[in-house]
Amino acid sequence: MTLINLAFKSIINRKASVLLTLFTIAISVMLLLSIERVRQEAKQSFSNTISGTDLIVGARTGDIQLLLSSVFRIGHANNGLSWQSYEYIKAQKGVAWTIPISLGDSHKGFSVLGSDDNYFKHYRYGSKQTLQFEHGRPYHNAQEVVIGSEVAKQLHYYLGQEIVVAHGMGNTSFHHHNDNPLVIVGILEPTGTPVDKTLHVPLKAIELMHGPKHSTEHTTGRKDSSEGHDHDHDHDHDHDHDHDHDHDHDHQSHNYENLNSQPGDLIGQPKQITAFLMGFDSPFYTLQIRRNINIYKPEALSAIMPGVTLRELWSMLDIVEKILLLFSGVVVLISLLGMLTTLLSSLNQRRRELAILRSVGARPRHIFALMTSEAVLITALGCMLGVALFYFLIVVGKGVLQAQFGISITISMLSSYELLLLGVIMVSGTIIGAIPAIRAYFYSLNDGMSIKV
Amino acid sequence: MIQISDLTFSWPGQSNPTLQIKDLQIKTGERLFLHGPSGSGKSTLLSLLAGIQCAQQGNIKILNEDLSALNDAKRDKFRADHIGTIFQNFNLLPYLSPIDNVVLGCNFSKRRQANLKTEGATATSQATRLLDELGLDENTQHRAVNELSIGQQQRVAAARAFIGRPELIIADEPTSALDADNRDIFIRQLFEQAQQYQATILFVSHDASLAPLFDRKVSLADINGASL
Known part of the structure; x- marks a missing residue:
């Protein structure tokens, strides 16, 4: 023993x-x-959330706040920056690419991010990996949306499905953009970053949601009938239900027809964006342009180097x-x-x-x-x-x-x-x-x- | 087998010696009854023979090995190799089966293990045989120790002392918890085993009525100069 x-x-x-x-x-x-x-x-x-981006530019705020709001979708940017400033900075010498970002809307608790086609071309995460599509393709026009893998998984969304997005952030939203349904044309592969929990739409789609046409329609539209008597309300509810039901059948049968859309304008005429990401031809430009942005006269802006701010x-x-x-x-x-x-x-x-x-x-x-x-x-x-x-x-x-x-x-x-x-x-x-x-x-x-x- | 000469031992802090033995000889194979009242120094003598304590003067030789010349580790090894002990309260480990308790007897001695090998036995087979010979059936051998009767526990303790053929068996009041019938049976079994394994027995008790069963009786009171 x-x-x-x-x-x-x-x-x-x-x-x-x-x-x-x-x-x-x-x-x-x-x-x-x-x-x-x-x-x-x-x-x-x-640390894998963002890579390959030299600068993130937003309205003047704290470095960390800008990083949190633009990359992690945590908190809200207090101000936006004007499209003119974006265009001006984008045209500077040495700028290889820019990705405009417009945040502020949500869909069932997931962030909605407005951008242009550069997003899918230049956005990098992890070890400079590009975004890959599990299904579908990037958006071509203002009626299309590309969703992250978590969004698809949790909401059981599929290619060709039509969805509506809400104004404001969070799970509960009181203001639905019912008049502007978007077709899911792409589902991204999982990245392990906030991209997975984001719905990506063209900037023009954001503009359409918030445009004057929408507000007019919204104030006079069906939803306002809730201010009426109970009978109307019940009727509307039933109607919505039937409507949704029909839609589901449509989606199943016309699933891929929705994907054969014509390319259209992605940007529209935005007045403001939340922030933009920048890449330069050479790292040499990074500090120089950052300094210029920080002293940019027409508008108070902040430019941060994401690597430094992440650290x-x-x-x-x-x-x-x-x-x-x-x-x-x-x-x-x-x-x-x-x-x-x-x-x-x-x-x-x-x-x-x-x-x-x-x-x-x-x-x-x-x-x-x-x-x-x-x-x-x-x-x-x-x-x-x-x-x-x-x-x-x-x-x-x-x-x-x-x-x-x-x-x-x-x-x-x-x-x-x-x-x-x-x-x-x-x-x-x-x-x-x-x-x-x-x-x-x-x-x-x-x-x-x-x-x- | 055992030679004690001019032995003096005092417990630390005591001015008077506990033991003073001028001469005590025990022959190989002898069955010696060491008698003495409580407090006469029996346990002290046993701890000296077992090499737990060391005499301040004189020497104890067991198998011609002078214990006082050995360091602590060597005395421990000597005890493990050559001495089996049966205690008054058996001292069995409650979490081991009777078989495991017996096997434990040769666990710390390479010499006892070698002795078993010479006999072509394993520790377990020898333990089983010893327990059989001492009258514990196979079922009892694997029961929990605390389910055994006092007599059965004492036999397990005896088997543990004999395993691996140690030359000297020290029995420290092993029968005090047994009734007269069981006591005699136990002593008879002890002698049978000692004869079979050619072991010397040093049996310590305050019960003088046991003396006739032994080859020789020594009264500690008579030989201990400290108590005179």
Whole structure:
């Protein structure tokens, strides 16, 4: 019978207290690994959000606010910038491409982004990857929309379907652009960035939604009948229902006919856009044009370098994630101290067991090894259980994290850093286990074969 | 087998010695009954013989090995290799089966394992045989230790002492928890095993009525100069 075997049987004998210790360690390991994995994945998807863009230009605001609103669709840009300024800056020497961005509308909680065809040509994410179409193609005219993969997945949208977008942001919108339905002509491949949760429309579509024709129609249109009596309202409701129903049938049957549209104007005559992305022929132009934009007289503008601002933003979040990691590290330490308490408190009761082992020839070093191997066993089992719980948590929480926070967690093997963390826990467990082992060693030296309990 | 000469031992912090034995010789294969009232130094003598404690003066030789010349580790090894102990309260590990408790007896001794190999036995087969010989059936051998009767537990403790053929068996009041019938049966079985395994028995008890069963009786009170 090896010492490990003996240690295992001894642990089984004290299963209640050992199980509690084991679960404490397992939960702390799960917590540590989960925080670490979410941190890594968040950092990964964060830094992958945009690449290949040299400058982002918007109305004068904070760098981070501009980045958040234009790239992450978080918060709202307070002001837009005029189309004239955009045209002027676009015409500067060295500018390779520009992507105008107009935000502010939403569809069932997903952002609607107005742009032109440059968006699909020049927008880069991850390692300078271009946007790829899972189905369909870019928009050709103002009645078309290209949706991100998450939008398609969550709303069960398909190619050729007609949808309406709402004015304003958020899930609940009180102002529907029912008069301007858009046909889904493209569904993008997943990118793991906010693009997945965005509906892309031409700038002209945005203009049409907010144009004078729309407002007139809207104020006099069917929706206003809700101000009338109940009968009308019910009637309208029924009508809407039937209408939607018919539409669904139409979509199924005329699915691909909608895609054979004629190319039209994508831009229209916008007065303002939210921001625009810029790429230069040479990096040399970046700082020069940025300086020029920042001192641009006709309008107060801000130009940010997304890489720099991303780093700034991450360094702000870095403190939070480090504090989280520190907390989970402390939780692990507390769980290991819990193990120390359990082992120490049981030690006095186990002096009899140690004396028995001494009487059958166990040397103090055997007692030390036995006690240490118990701690190692508990820590190792705790770590294994913790890893199992961690994977279980990932499987369960994956969807929620993706849906609520946009963090896509991949179920993969433990990274070398995560293995290193487990190694540190194992070493700490062994060191902590050595404390009662040293005590047991001296007990066994003093007690010998006689039991003085 | 055992030679004790001019032995003096005091517990730390005590001015008077606990044990002072001028001379005690035990022959190989002898069954010696060491008698003494409580507090006469029986346990102290046993811990000296087992090499747990070291005498301040004089020497103890077991199998011609001077224990005082050995360091702690070597004394531990010597005990594991050559001495089997049966305790008053059996000292079985409750989380091991009777078989595992017996096997534990040769777990820490390479010499005992080698002895088993010479006999062509494994630790488990030898443990099973010892328990069989001591009257524990196969079903009992795999039950939980705390489900066994006192007599059965004592036999498991005896089997543990004998496994791997140690030369010396120290029995420290092993029959104090047994009734007279079981006590005699146990001692008879002990002698049978000792004969079979050619072991010397040092039986310690305060119960002088057991003395006639043994080859020789020694009263610790008579030989311990400290208590005179």
